[in-house]
Amino acid sequence: MPVLQPIPQNEGVTGRERHLARLASDQFFSLWSYPGLTRPAKRGITKELADLAVIFGDDMVLFSDKDIAWPTHPDVGVAWSRWYREAVVASAIQLWGAAHYLRGASPAVYLDARCEVPFPLPVISSCTRIHLVAVAANSVSPARDYFCEIGGPGSSGTLMHAFGVPEVVEGKRPFMVGDLDPKKPYVHVLDEESLDRLLSELGTIGDFIHYLTEKEAAVRSGRLVMYAGEEDLLAFYLQESLPSGFGQLPFAQGRLVEGASVTIPEGEWRTYANSPAYKVRARMRQRARDWYELINPFSAAVLNAQTGEANDTPLDMHEVTLRVAASENLASRARLGTAFVEKYESVPEGIRTSRAAVSLSQPGRLYLFVFVPWLRQKVTYEKYREFRLAMMHAYATVAPLKFPGLTELIVIGAQTQDETGTRSETMIYAKYEGPVSAEQIAEARELMASESILSDMPVQALRANTAQISLPRRYTRNEPCPCGSLKKNKKCCNVSGARYRKIYAGTIG
Structure with missing residues (x-):
């Protein structure tokens, strides 16, 4: 009998769960993306671990996706408070429970609702980093109406994030969320539009995990006090590119003048989306798809035991x-x-x-x-x-x-x-x-x-790559294009403009 066996996967129960599963499979590969994993509970009852679990080596991302309809109450403060409890707080409670269970003694995770088919890969170890993501749907349209009414047209409608403000955590500030409980694992709160943008723009499980890690460090350090929308923080992150190709939030690692903090205003994404850097990023996403198309059949073959x-x-x-x-x-x-x-x-x-x-x-x-x-x-x-x-x-x-x-x-x-x-x-x-x-x-x-195996290949010492992916300076016409095409800049993206400057509430040292 072959060693490799098919791994059955759930599709998700609700439309939102199925959408989340499709997004994860398309960006992270099916071999590591599992909707509806279960765990044993008390008195023989089984319990869903999360709506989606992405288990990728030493990193695990747990998603809770709540599809709570927006309340019809005429007072937006009351409607927000009710929706916030059911969509945001309830997701956080589920995720904290799952993380607590996984950190306990000998946690068991199963593929099926009856807890009869064990998850076939290692789930948790002392090295595992657990990332928690609460997806709260149906707030974008009412948020856009609310912000346009108080500030004029142009709001994206994505949730604002403010930290260190008790009223935000208590659900008393409409369409604002924060660090739900600094004493517990951090929960990333996303509306449905922000989730779709993050997964499509970041594009890989490595980029997504790196972004979540940078954001958590920035928030828990106390240096990031507010950002207007997830897309604005994402634009900031993508433009602060590292030689490795990852973005970064430099203030997350302490590069701030003593006592300074950072606020990222609305409009950061719109400016970035019209910049040369975004043009390069868009081309990069297209080219990276060739790698996905090469790897995805391997993932599917292993998942279906057809190798x-x-x-x-x-x-x-x-x-x-x-x-x-x-x-x-x-x-x-x-x-x-x-x-x-x-x-x-x-x-x-x-x-x-x-x-x-x-x-x-x-x-x-x-x-x-x-x-x-x-x-x-x-x-x-x-x-x-x-x-x-x-x-x-x-x-x-x-x-x-x-x-x-x-x-x-x-x-x-x-x-x-x-x-x-x-x-x-x-x-x-x-x-x-x-x-x-x-x-x-x-x-x-x-x-x-x-x-004749590599006989004509010159010796090439491997070292840390120093290629710069963002646009901190002007590119000459004959340099390699930063989008990854392996062509000269003039024959590809032909970028030359410098990156735009950012707006900080504090000063980067």
Whole structure:
């Protein structure tokens, strides 16, 4: 009997739950996104853990999505108070209960409502970081009406966030939320519009978790006192780009003059959406989709136990390999996806070749794309797959000699294009610890000589990438375009304008 078995998944009960599940699957991959996981409760009763759980290595994101209709009371203060209790506070209570259970002794999590099918992957460890997200729907339209009435047209209608104000936490300030309980795990409160924008703009599980972590640090440090809408905070975060391709909230790490704080006003998103930086980001999202389309079939195959001969490989080995590839952020995916597709489309028929691409987000991680033709007139598909896998292992053996500082390697073996139009890919993962032994060096050199494995590749030491993804300066026409296309700036986005300045309530030191 094969080791790998299908993993059944719930679709969600309500329309909102199904929408949340589709969003997560489309951005985070189905292999790590699970609607309606359950846990045992008292007296044999089962209980839903969360509306959606994204379990990705040492990070877990729990979502509670409340679809509470907006009350019809004529007093907006009364309507807000009632909706706030049912939509926001109730979600927080559910999420705190789930986090408390998971931090308890030997928590058990199941795929089905009867708690009969155990969750097949590790759920919690001492290293797990739990992120809590409350999604409260149906407030955007009444909020837009309310803010336009008191401040004029132009409000987005997304929830405002203010911290350190007791009346906000008590639900006495319409359409304002804060840190619901500083003594408990932080709960990120999002309306439905903010959720959709965050997932689509951030685009990857790595970017989403990094954003949540930065925001929690900024709030709990006391330095972020207010932001007008989630989209405005997101715009701030995306423009403060790190060399790794992630955004940041620099004040979250203490880069503020003593006693200063930050308020982010409404309009930050509108300004950013019309900037050169956003143009680059939009192109980057398009290019990163190639990486998603490459990885997603692997995720689906493992989830459905349809990996062919690899069904004899344990689930945890499949999962860790795919998780490494899926952990790349948007900037890194854009470059990796472009590098793979560009090479795939240019390989002559019947030729074996390869291409190396470095991860932007993880120093020391390398990808090798190995393109191997299937000579149908000479070998069966099974023999071809065996040969391709052997070639992939050969590249993994030679790689440490060619890339000093290599710590992680993903090799993707791909069938080259031919007249049939068919394609297939295989993926392996290798981790390197310590110096290369004399025996390994000898084997690698033999492969370089006998099979021409990376024999023409110059030695390239891997180090932290210093590419800048945001636009803090003007780009010249002949520089590589920052969107990840691998083309010159003048032949791609052709960006030149400097990033606009931000408005701070305090002063960045």
